[in-house]
Amino acid sequence: MSNRLRLKLLAAFQSFIQSFSSSIKRKLFLVMMLLTCLPLIVLTVVAIRNAEDRLESEITRSNLSKIEWTGSFVDDQIQVLDQILFSLMNDQAVSTFMDAAQKPDDPVEFPVQNNLFDKLSAQYVSNLKSFDEIQLFKKDAGRVYAIRSGEERILNDQGSVAPWNALGGRKAAFIADPDPGHFTMYRSIYRFIGRDLEGGIALQVNWSMFNPLFESLKSGDSAKILILDDTGKVVLEPMVSGAATAVPEDIITRIHGHSGDHFYKSGKYYAFYQPFAGGKMTLVKLIPTSVVSESGKNTIWFSIWIVSILIVVSILFSIIVSNKATAPILKLVRAITWTEETNSEIYIGHERQDEIGLLEQKYAQIIKSRYQIHIEKRTAQLKALQAQINPHFLHNTLQSIGAMAVVKDVPDIYHIIQAMSSNLRYTMKVGGDLVELKQEFEHIRNYLVIQKFRFKDKITVEWEDDSAAGSGLIPPLSLQPIVENAFEHGFRNKRGGWVIRIKTTWEPDKLRIEIADNGTGMSEQSEFELKERLSRNIEDIIESKESMALSNIHARMKTQFGSEFGLEIESEWQSGTRVTLVLPNLSAQGGGFS
Incomplete structure (x- = not known):
């Protein structure tokens, strides 16, 4: 790089820094960009890396199981042949x-x-x-x-x-x-x-007698199945004509080292191996490491699109907020300038080069004037405005993202954003001690939309609604923690499909809401300890420092309705858990006990 070009780049960089040092609006914009975009980029990189690690772990686990099974079956077949030799002898x-x-x-x-x-x-x-x-x-x-x-x-x-x-x-x-x-x-x-x-x-x-086993072991066109002798020489590459695949030396060295894990990752391949025939031959499966990166391309591109959209939204958000945050300052500067022209001149030095420095100069000139109280009040209002948090802005932002998803023809993102927006609006607008059950159910449906987006086709939700129960009253935000517990504890180690059943029963004097799952359930000891905690005095539950959603809901219902109401819990290990909310039969139309 020539000195002339280096000087031009240095001058451009200094000009860029100077443009930010002389404007609080640009400083605020830069800070907000860093605070919003950097975490998104970091989280995306981490998420992509975690996705690759999970895929690699799944490839390793499934292929280790397959090759051990195949090697064992080949050994069984060789044992049959050995028995033929022995019987002839x-x-x-x-x-x-x-x-x-x-x-x-x-x-x-x-x-x-x-x-x-x-x-x-x-x-x-x-x-x-x-x-x-x-x-x-x-x-x-x-x-x-x-x-x-x-x-x-x-x-x-x-x-x-x-x-x-x-x-x-x-x-x-x-x-x-x-x-x-x-x-x-x-x-x-x-x-x-x-x-x-x-x-x-x-x-x-x-060798063809083992072809069905080799075919079941092979997964995809890129995988290679090889048979090595005890010297590391390739004696067979099943179902492939022509020259056999060359095995890297580091893999052969690892196999001859008799490592007990039967897996090795080299620079080019994932190698899975299983000795058979008394260790005289080794079954080897090679999967190119590029399989993980190729499989993760869709995830990477999807993440890039999402992050790009969020970065654009963050830029617009930063511009709007920085303009709104600095507009009162500029307005105040203009007002103070007019006051300066009509009052006595008082000079005060200042060091800052941005709008705040100008505000300090103008404010010092009139600090002893008749506008001192007015200026202090305006300053307090300005600081309050800067510190104000408006939850409706987040709701409107989510709505904007949803609209962009519709324009970009990404319906999944639109549905998830709509569900998040509806839940946020519900938590902002909910007021009072009771809400209608149908509102709580709508909140739960939006929550389940988000979970179904996360876990795709694993979740099945079964509703058994009593039509008369929709107008029943219930403390707000009582159902989501219970449904959330099913995902946090019931489904964490659950294989296969996940089922959540929500059933309402409208009785003459009680309303029962059952939330059941087919998760891992609880052991008898865990269920006993949970019921012990729920059976404590309300004062003990309220004063307890432990964070437990079921205890809080149970205490809340008993305090509000009486000791005969609350939660009932039934669980069976490896079969699931059922939580029943027992409430008084209150109706939105009747306003009291039905």
């Missing part, structure tokens, strides 16, 4: 054949050989979908007896699927075939007496 015909001494050049009696092939063929035919070939190796004869595609073959060294020279051990061994569609599973056969090695038996297993 212990078959009498096979044992007799293996125990008989035989040199490489000795002929095999046809009945014995035919009986052996019959046993091998029977297993082959019974498991056509599981393996393609059975081989039996007789060490002393140096021959391999095989069944493949229903054909009986006797082999020497060529065509063997198992490394017969590496026989040994008591457990099944595994080796990857050159053909990527198969792997070989083999066992060593020992003489019953003397435990001498007689040979081995092997199955050429078809």
